[in-house]
Amino acid sequence: MRRVEVRVEGVVQGVGFRPFVYGLATGLGLAGVVGNDADGVFAEVEGPRGLVAEFLAALRRDAPPLARIERVRVVEGEPRGDRGFAIVRSDGSGARRALVSPDTATCGDCLRELADPGNRRFGYAFINCTNCGPRFTIVRGVPYDRALTTMAGFAMCEACASEYHDPADRRFHAQPTCCPDCGPRPRLASGRGEDLPGDPIAGCAALLMDGRVVAVKGLGGYHLAVLASDETAAADLRRRKHREDKPFAVMVAGLDQARSLCEVGDLAATLLTGAGRPIVLLPRAGDGPVAAPVAPGNRHLGLMLPYTPLHHLLLAATGAPIVLTSGNVSDEPIAYEDADAFARLAGIADAFLTHDRPIHIRTDDSVVRPFGGGGSVLRRSRGHVPAPVTLAWAVPRPVLACGAELKNTFCLAKDTRAFVSHHIGDLENYETLRSFTHGIEHFSRLFGIVPEVVAHDLHPEYLSTKHAVELDGVDLVGVQHHHAHIASCLADNGEPGPVIGVAFDGLGYGTDGTIWGGEFLLAGLASFERAGHLVPVPMPGGTAAIRQPWRMAAAYLDAAYDGRPPEGLDVARRNEERWKDVLSLARGGVGSPLTSSAGRLFDAVSALIGPRDTITYEGQAAIELEQRADPAERGAYAASVTAGGIRGADLVRAAADDLLAGVAPEVIAARFHNGVAAVIVRRCAELRDACGLSTAALSGGVFQNLLLLGRTVDGLRTAGFRVLTHRRVPPNDGGISLGQAVVAGARDVTSRRPSRATRRAT
Known part of the structure; x- marks a missing residue:
């Protein structure tokens, strides 16, 4: 005879794991108990040695479909001669490590019942079971029991209670179990x-x-x-x-x-x-x-x-x-x-x-694009959250990372788990800020994480940064925006670096106080070196140039033709009333900060080939430029590299010359994309020759563009690079918080933990 104490950690609550253990043990004729606690699922199992071994093997192999097992710990005990097997009361004491399942689409079994006129749940809008239904959005705390969900106010009828307590039933211990007689309406x-x-x-x-x-x-x-x-x-x-x-x-x-x-x-x-x-x-x-x-x-x-x-x-x-x-x-x-x-x-x-079923926490739909062998995640929310990103290394102390301003997420990290939040949105109004702070409180309570280190963006005016610096009793770590992008890609792939990082996005606050966005970094987790960038150009009118891409076209054309842009371009004709004034702004530098942004380069070309002069949502001009490109075109514009960086203006000039020569906009858009990919490959090869690194990591919102991403990945691999792209979190600013968290953790390992004042100064 053999007796073991078993502890299972991961997503094992709310997914039918206790009923699974019960059925497995009783099917093998074993004695013992199973229950939930703050760590996950615990069990004590006793029986003939061979059958206990079979139980342990099947525990991982045959787990319920929604379960995600992180670790199984087995401790040998002394047989006590127990009889029978039972599910025991949950124990919510102790430090919390239990995970919560994401909300899951209605399963096939429930859909068959939904459509069956003979079933008592026929046509019932809230049918669910252990394999599907609401989880994260109804959970108020752990362990995951009905009393700690928003289903607490719905007392089960006799029929539902019978299913809930029947080990042979699919709804055995399914917490949201209900029917038309006792559930939401x-x-x-x-x-x-x-x-x-x-x-x-x-x-x-x-x-x-x-x-x-x-x-x-x-x-x-x-x-x-x-x-x-x-x-x-x-x-x-x-x-x-x-x-x-x-x-x-x-x-x-x-x-x-x-x-x-x-x-x-x-x-x-x-x-x-x-x-x-x-x-x-x-x-x-x-x-x-x-x-x-x-x-x-x-x-x-x-x-x-x-x-x-x-x-x-x-x-x-x-x-x-x-x-x-x-x-x-x-x-x-x-x-x-x-x-x-x-x-x-x-x-x-x-x-x-x-x-009348309350939602405890708001969660938007997730958004993906098919790419390669999987999906490129553009927004990670319902269906993904709150499953953690498992890190290949541990953070020494609990971390809160406050994320970026746009497409905000936050991240709470402890040990090897990084809980990247659901999509919060753009932190530009009170309601979104309230959602941000409420989400942090909920995650902290749900997963038992009290941060000792708080990471934030370097931009002093971001609301996420202001939230961080107002917190007391924590060490603050400022993380440069594009370093966070590359660190996020590293964490997403379980890689510590160093790598050649290509961070292409709209805007990010640089360490020199200027606006970055087309960056080549030699980066690890703890530190980075800026090793190249697009040549900065003015943003005439500042943020107005983001909303009106034609302003970026004017600035780039001015740089491309040394202050003498050609006549006859439609973008200038469409905006002739303000064209000269905007050129004067760009040349004078008044209200026109310099930026190396790759996103603004894409805006310029989109406006150039027209007719996208203004945008109504972020990235609109670049999205339309990608969709306009002819994927069959293989020509590519060239860009020179100078001491000041990579001349994006060369790409704009080539596009303008083609446009004046009557080349189709679809061909111009494709040649521009191919040219950007080619210059990325070229610069990465130059850096490899200089520093010996042969792994490239691609991150930033510009790499939501799958035409650019595909051409860049293909070119880098052909050139002998190993290429890292995002798999579990978005390449855009929705992944920034993960990068901030792992940078803060890496610096915590290597630093001697200076005082709060010193950390803030750095």
Whole structure:
């Protein structure tokens, strides 16, 4: 006989792990107990030695589909002659290491019950089991038990309780278990909050088909919905939401509907149907039934499949794709509390499809693009969070990293776990800042992390930086923006460096006080050296040049032609009233800070080949430039390298010369992309010759551009480089917090921990 004490750590709560252990042990005739605690799952198992060994082998091999085992510890004990096996009460004492599962799309078993008229949960909008349903968005604390979720207010009926306590049932110890008799209920209300008669979901579908805008409560907050084919409704939504051009996401019932709208390859299908159900950006396939205002001027659509039973029922009732975009006014965080949603969305939505299960923490949809053998994550949120990024090394002390200003996430790191938050948004208003601080408090409480080190961006005016410096009793670590990008890529790949880092993005505060953005770094985790960059050019009017890319075209053309830009360019003609004034600003340096930004270079070329003179959302000009490029074109513009850096102006001049010669804009866009990729490869090769490093890491928002990323990766590999790209966190500023956290941890290892005042000064 043998007795063992077993401890399992990872995502093992809320995924049916205790029922799995119970079934495994009883099936083998073993005695003992299993339960949840602050670390994860614990078990004591006793029986014949061979059967205990078989139990331990199956523990990892046959774990539930949503489980993610990090570690199994086994301690030998003395047999006691126990009889029977039981699930025991959870123990919430001690330091917390238990993980929480992300929210998971409705499983196949639940969908079959949902569609079965003979099942008692037929048509029930909140059906779930141990293999699917809400997790992160309803959890208030650990261990993961019903009492610590927003399901606590729904007492299980006798039938549900019987399933919950039956070891043979799929809902054995499934915390959100419920049914129409005891669980949450949908409700359809007018824009004024008055109940509307009839079946809520059928009523919502009727409103959508009648051209109305409906606010729909999902897992992590409210969405705004219209019928995707309705031109008037989509335009109304765009006008009411104050969202001029940024594309809306579209929810489709299944892959057949997805293929009627977009090109869906095997990888895209895998991403669409995965348990996380992200928005997947895909090329359009012909003229599908999607109204022009859904994604104006955009050759891609963001598609997602239903991930809650309510969504499945709604898509079945409408029989057509629907727009499902975040429930907010532009630049505000998504609404998730009912009273707030009715107050903020009343001027947008004609009606509300809501329900009475509270959402504890707001969570936007994740966004990915197919790339290589997997997905390039552009926004990491629902379906991914709060699963940690497991580090290949430990941070010495708990770290809070406050992230960047745009696409903000924060990160709490302890030991080898880095908890990168859900997408917070742009920290530019009070509501988003409140979401940021509330999220930090929730993660800290949920995972038992009290930070001793706080990392932040060097920019003194970022709200995330200001939050960091106002905290007491912590060591502060300032991390340069582009170093954080490369460190994030290193952590994403489990690599400590050093590497040749290529950090191309919009803007980042440099160590010299100027605006960086087209950087080559020799970087490890603790430190970096700036080893090259794009030659800085003026940003005429400062931030106005971000909103009006034609200003960057003017500045680059002025640099490219030594102060004598050619006549006959449409960009100058379209903006002739202000063209000379902007050139004077650029030449005089008044209100025109210098920047090495790669993002501004892409803006300039986009405006040059036109007609994108102004933008209404971040990255719009560069996105349109990528979509315009002819992927079959292999020509490339050349850029010279001087003592001052890489001359992006050479690329602009080549593009302008081609444009004046009548070359098609699609060819110019492709040659520009190919030229940027070529100059990256060339500069990396020069640095390899100088320093001996042969691994390149690519990061920054510009590498969301898959045409550029693909050409750059191919070129570097052909040149003999090992190439690191992002896999688990975004290359954009959504990954900055992870980079800040690992830099702070690495410096904590190598430093002698100077005082707070000294650390702040550095």
